Each structure stands twice: as C-alpha cells, then as structure tokens.
Amino acid sequence: MANSDQRMRVHRFEEPVAASLGPRTPKPRRKLRRWPFVVAGGLVLIAAVLVGGAAYLGRDTGVSIPEGTRIDGVAVGGMTTAAALTAIRSHGSDLVARGVIMIVGGNRFQIDPVAIDLRPNAAAAVRAAQGKSSFLERLQGRLGSTTVREIPLTYLFNNKLYLRATLPMRQAVDIAPQSATITTNASGAFVVTPGVDGQRISATELRRALRNVGHTGPEIVVPTVVVSPLITTTAATATAEQARSYVSTRHAVTLRGDTSLVPKGVILRSAGIETERTGLRFVISRGVLRAYFGRVYGKAEKPARNATFTTNRQGKARIIGGRNGRGVDVEALVRVWEQNPEQRVVPITVGVREPALTNSEAQNMGIKQIVGQFFTPYNGGPRVSNIERAAVILDQFIIPARGRFSLNEALGERTLARGFVEAPMIGDDNILEDAVGGGISQISTTVFNAAFFSGLKLIAHTPHSFWISRYPMGREATVSWGGPELVFENNWDAPIVILTHTNDEGVTVQFLSDPLGRKVEAVEGTPHDYKKARMLRIRDKSLAPGELVIDQKKGENGFKITYGRKIYRNSKLIASENWSWRYAPANGIIRYGSRVPVDPVVPGSTTDEAPHEDTDVSTTETTTVPVP
Numbered sequence: 001m002a003n004s005d006q007r008m009r010v011h012r013f014e015e016p017v018a019a020s021l022g023p024r025t026p027k028p029r030r031k032l033r034r035w036p037f038v039v040a041g042g043l044v045l046i047a048a049v050l051v052g053g054a055a056y057l058g059r060d061t062g063v064s065i066p067e068g069t070r071i072d073g074v075a076v077g078g079m080t081t082a083a084a085l086t087a088i089r090s091h092g093s094d095l096v097a098r099g100v101i102m103i104v105g106g107n108r109f110q111i112d113p114v115a116i117d118l119r120p121n122a123a124a125a126v127r128a129a130q131g132k133s134s135f136l137e138r139l140q141g142r143l144g145s146t147t148v149r150e151i152p153l154t155y156l157f158n159n160k161l162y163l164r165a166t167l168p169m170r171q172a173v174d175i176a177p178q179s180a181t182i183t184t185n186a187s188g189a190f191v192v193t194p195g196v197d198g199q200r201i202s203a204t205e206l207r208r209a210l211r212n213v214g215h216t217g218p219e220i221v222v223p224t225v226v227v228s229p230l231i232t233t234t235a236a237t238a239t240a241e242q243a244r245s246y247v248s249t250r251h252a253v254t255l256r257g258d259t260s261l262v263p264k265g266v267i268l269r270s271a272g273i274e275t276e277r278t279g280l281r282f283v284i285s286r287g288v289l290r291a292y293f294g295r296v297y298g299k300a301e302k303p304a305r306n307a308t309f310t311t312n313r314q315g316k317a318r319i320i321g322g323r324n325g326r327g328v329d330v331e332a333l334v335r336v337w338e339q340n341p342e343q344r345v346v347p348i349t350v351g352v353r354e355p356a357l358t359n360s361e362a363q364n365m366g367i368k369q370i371v372g373q374f375f376t377p378y379n380g381g382p383r384v385s386n387i388e389r390a391a392v393i394l395d396q397f398i399i400p401a402r403g404r405f406s407l408n409e410a411l412g413e414r415t416l417a418r419g420f421v422e423a424p425m426i427g428d429d430n431i432l433e434d435a436v437g438g439g440i441s442q443i444s445t446t447v448f449n450a451a452f453f454s455g456l457k458l459i460a461h462t463p464h465s466f467w468i469s470r471y472p473m474g475r476e477a478t479v480s481w482g483g484p485e486l487v488f489e490n491n492w493d494a495p496i497v498i499l500t501h502t503n504d505e506g507v508t509v510q511f512l513s514d515p516l517g518r519k520v521e522a523v524e525g526t527p528h529d530y531k532k533a534r535m536l537r538i539r540d541k542s543l544a545p546g547e548l549v550i551d552q553k554k555g556e557n558g559f560k561i562t563y564g565r566k567i568y569r570n571s572k573l574i575a576s577e578n579w580s581w582r583y584a585p586a587n588g589i590i591r592y593g594s595r596v597p598v599d600p601v602v603p604g605s606t607t608d609e610a611p612h613e614d615t616d617v618s619t620t621e622t623t624t625v626p627v628p
Contacts, residue, residue: 064130071125072153072214084126092120092153098218102169104201105224109169116165117158125153154211174200177229180236182273182280188247190240195229231279239273242282246341247271253348266292284334293328297350301327304355307362308396309497309512315370317512319362325353365495371513372454376446377470377506383423383439387507390443391500399496407444407479407486414440414481426465441478443507444486448477450509451488454496455518455567460487466586467556473527474563474581492516517570523563523578531558533585543593555586
C-alpha cells in the first residue's frame with residue numbers, strides 16, 4: 001500500500017492547450033521591397049562585364065615580344081620572334097656597313113668589319129626582349145598606356161680575325177717599356193739608366209667599344225694605358241746605392257784576433273749587379289773573395305773534392321770517395337756584407353768546407369749500373385777540341401728523378417773565353433762555315449742516343465739537315481746556341497749520372513742509374529725516296545777566268561727515314577714511339593771565274609773553242625762532308 005501511495009499521479013488533459021487559452025489573433029504579413037535586388041544585380045552584371053573585358057584585353061595572345069619593347073631604338077613590341085630577328089639583323093647590318101675607324105693618339109686606323117666578322121648579336125637581344133609580361137602590362141598595352149622597355153643591342157666578332165686585323169694598329173701604337181739598368185763605368189762607378197714608361201692600347205676598352213659599335217661607332221676613340229717598366233728607376237737607384245756603399249767602405253776582416261784590410265781592388269772586382277726576372281739585385285762575387293782569401297790564408301786552406309762515379313768492366317757503378325776541405329767561410333762573410341754593405345769589420349772563420357757531393361749523398365742516390373750508352377767516332381781537327389771541352393763539362397752531371405735536361409743549359413754558351421774554338425759547322429743553305437763551338441752536335445748526338453737507350457722521355461731533338469754517315473739514320477741531334485735544342489726528361493724514379501770518355505777514336509757517353517726493370521729496343525727504318533746529291537756551280541767574279549775552286553765536296557744523297565723505339569718495364573711495354581725525318585742531299589759547291597776570252601779566229605786557221613761559262617763542271621769524287 002505504501003508503494004502504491006508513492007506512485008506519481010498522471011493528469012490527463014482532455015482538451016488541447018491552445019483551446020484552453022482561448023481564440024488566436026492572426027499577425028499581419030510585411031510587404032517585400034524588390035528594387036535593392038535589382039540594383040545589386042545590375043552592379044554585379046556591370047562588374048562581370050568589366051572583368052571579362054579586362055580579362056579579354058589582358059589575355060596572353062601568344063605574341064613573342066611584349067608591347068612597348070624596343071631594341072636599340074627599333075620598336076619590336078607585338079612582333080613574333082622571327083620578325084624581330086629579321087628587323088634587328090637588318091638594323092644592325094646597316095650600322096656595321098658604316099665601317100669602323102679607330103682613333104688612337106690622333107692616328108686613324110680603318111678596320112674592315114667584314115675582315116673581323118663584325119655582326120649584330122640579334123639573337124641575344126631578342127631573347128632578352130621575350131621576357132614574360134604581366135597581366136597588368138598587357139592590359140595597359142591594349143588600352144594604349146604602354147611602359148616602354150629599351151633593350152640594348154651588342155655586336156659579335158671573330159677574336160682570331162680581330163687580333164689579326166688590329167695587329168698593325170697595335171704595332172704602331174704599342175711602345176714597350178724599358179727597364180732601368182745599372183752599368184759600371186771606367187772608374188768603377190755604378191751608373192743608373194732610368195727606366196722609360198711604355199704604352200699600349202687598352203684592349204678592354206677596345207673590345208667594349210666594338211661590342212657596342214652601334215653607339216660608339218663608326219669612329220671609336222681608343223684610349224691607351226701606361227705600362228710601367230718591370231724594373232723601375234727607383235728600384236734600380238736603391239740597388240745601385242747598395243753597391244756604391246759597399247765599394248766606398250774600407251772593409252776589414254778579423255781572424256784569431258788579427259785584423260786585415262781587404263784591398264780596394266778586390267772589393268771593386270767582387271761587387272756586381274744581378275738581373276733577375278723582376279728586378280736587380282746587388283751581389284758580391286764569392287769566387288773573387290775566395291780566390292783572395294785563398295792567397296792570404298793559403299796554408300790554412302785545402303780544396304774539397306767531390307765524390308765521383310765510375311764503372312767496372314761489367315758496367316757496374318763504383319763511387320770514388322771525395323773529401324772535405326778547409327777554407328775561409330766566404331759565404332757567411334758575403335751574407336753580412338750583402339745585408340749591410342757599410343759594415344767595416346767582420347770576423348771570419350776557417351773551417352770545414354764540404355764538397356758539392358759528399359760520399360754519403362753519392363751512396364744514397366742508388367746508382368747501380370749503366371742503363372744507356374753510345375759511342376760516335378771522329379777523325380781529328382779543331383772540332384775535336386770542342387767535343388772534348390763539352391765532355392769535360394758534362395762529366396758527372398746529375399739529372400734528378402723527374403728532372404728536365406737541356407744540353408744548351410748544361411753546356412752554356414760556347415765562347416772562346418770558355419775554352420771553345422772555331423770549327424766547321426752547318427750554316428744557312430747547308431753550307432759549311434766556321435763558328436766557335438763547331439762540332440758540338442757530335443756530343444749532342446751521342447748524349448741523345450744514350451738518353452734514347454735509357455728510355456728517357458725525349459722532348460725536343462732535331463736531326464741534321466743532311467745525313468752524316470758516322471751517325472745512325474734519323475737517330476741523331478744537332479744543337480746550336482739559341483736553337484735547335486736537345487731536351488729530355490728523366491721520367492724514372494731514380495737519378496741519372498752522366499759519364500763521358502774521349503780518346504783518339506771518338507767520344508762515349510754513359511748514363512748510370514737504377515735500371516728499374518727498363519729495356520729499350522730500337523726500331524730501325526729503311527731509307528727511301530732518295531734525292532741525289534749534285535755539284536752546285538756558283539759564278540765568282542773575283543776568280544780569274546777559267547779558275548775553279550771546290551768549296552764543298554759532294555756528300556750523301558738525301559732520303560726519308562722513319563725510326564723509333566719500344567720501352568719496357570719489367571717486360572711490360574710502356575711506350576712505343578716513332579719519328580720521321582727527311583734529309584736533304586749534301587750537295588757540293590764549286591765556284592768558277594768568268595769564261596776564258598776567245599782569240600779572234602784567223603780565216604783558214606783552226607783554234608780550240610773556249611769553254612762556255614754555262615758548261616757543267618762535275619767531279620766523280622764523292623766524300624762525306626766533314627761537319628759536326
């Protein structure tokens with residue numbers, strides 16, 4: 001019961017709520033206004049028309065060149081690429097046709113544009129003009145309000161042809177600078193010759209003017225630039241002052257407490273100026289001072305002796321030991337005076353003087369045996385003196401691993417003062433003439449073949465103009481001071497020592513080194529395409545009528561030859577090389593006087609006809625021409 005009393009009571013209404021509230025009063029309906037919608041629709045329609053029109057006017061029509069674009073003043077806006085190229089090429093060609101006149105220092109030089117292939121760079125200008133335009137720029141163009149774009153036009157030319165065409169102009173205008181120099185006059189004073197500035201055409205400005213010839217031409221004023229000498233007057237004067245200070249100072253040396261003045265004449269002879277690539281340098285001759293101190297302190301001095309190389313009968317290398325010497329430390333003395341030419345008193349010492357090549361240095365070189373050698377014969381004469389002198393200079397010469405060798409550099413200039421004499425050599429037109437150092441080509445050929453069989457890298461060699469039978473065909477080399485040259489490189493990982501030997505029969509050159517598994521095979525060619533030697537007849541009015549003088553006997557015929565070699569290292573072929581050479585015939589030369597006058601012929605008598613001046617004179621004697 002309690003539970004039933006606690007149940008919720010549900011009240012059920014029999015009538016709707018609205019009905020219970022009484023009758024409903026209707027709300028009055030509001031009237032809708034339409035004119036704002038009409039106005040808004042009109043505005044939207046106008047905006048759409050404007051946007052559509054702008055979009056149409058500003059559309060990208062596919063034309064390559066935007067409106068308002070000009071190239072070197074030529075309107076190309078709206079053109080296709082092809083049309084623009086045609087227009088600009090025509091415009092540029094008209095400007096080029098005016099010609100080019102260069103004005104340098106008041107002088108006028110006319111350059112033919114065709115000679116340098118001068119032409120407008122139309123393609124580059126049109127590419128620059130093809131830049132994409134914005135929507136706004138296209139719209140402005142359609143409406144007639146265009147922003148003008150100006151594209152420059154440059155010109156091209158062939159650089160090689162340009163250099164050739166402007167060479168006369170550069171030769172006429174360019175002036176090489178003259179470096180300052182220092183000379184010594186009769187009184188021993190150091191005299192400075194001032195340097196002189198040069199001038200040259202400004203290559204940069206000239207090229208820039210040509211590239212912009214449409215604006216700079218047809219008359220181009222080319223500026224010149226001043227070129228300072230490599231050695232200026234200021235630098236030369238400073239160097240000369242060092243030398244003057246040195247020779248004007250009374251120098252003295254002290255040894256073990258004794259002070260001795262160095263004679264003025266020794267100081268003067270030892271002072272010198274050395275020309276370097278970028279300047280002048282005051283130097284003091286070590287040789288002059290060493291000779292003087294050798295006389296003064298002779299008892300305390302002993303010359304050093306270098307370690308040297310020789311070979312035994314099996315071709316193995318041996319070292320003949322050198323020794324240290326004793327002498328005044330001239331090098332330390334010179335360093336002091338070169339740094340301070342006015343220092344009066346300098347202490348000197350007498351100590352050990354090591355040789356240029358010590359025993360330990362020679363042993364560490366790893367020289368083991370002969371790796372290449374060659375012999376060439378000679379028959380005597382003054383040329384042998386030159387060969388022997390060159391052999392003495394080259395003996396014990398060391399070429400380091402990977403080092404370069406030049407025979408001219410090794411021998412130096414051949415002069416009488418250096419012990420060379422006059423001897424026959426091949427001159428111009430293959431005519432023999434005497435010259436100091438004649439015969440050096442035999443030492444060159446012998447050295448060349450030693451390098452050939454040592455497997456060294458041959459950089460420069462030139463056979464003789466005609467063949468000399470004591471040399472291998474093609475495999476020989478001639479040299480002369482100033483060229484031709486003999487140059488090769490020791491491209492092996494071990495040094496080379498050159499040994500030379502001369503006797504009454506000829507000269508031998510040996511190359512010593514570590515063999516490193518090298519082997520060289522010569523490739524001998526067969527001579528062909530012969531050209532016969534003949535006697536050349538030269539008329540000489542200084543000779544008596546009918547007189548003949550044989551200046552040069554006929555030698556070997558000319559021919560062509562191919563020669564080469566194969567280089568192996570540990571049985572592996574590492575190089576195969578071939579060369580070709582054409583020898584000219586060794587023609588003989590005869591000089592002859594005018595023809596013998598013919599006596600009048602008496603009627604009824606007979607007389608021998610005098611030889612005609614064009615009658616051929618021949619000889620059956622053929623000998624090898626004695627040349628270097």
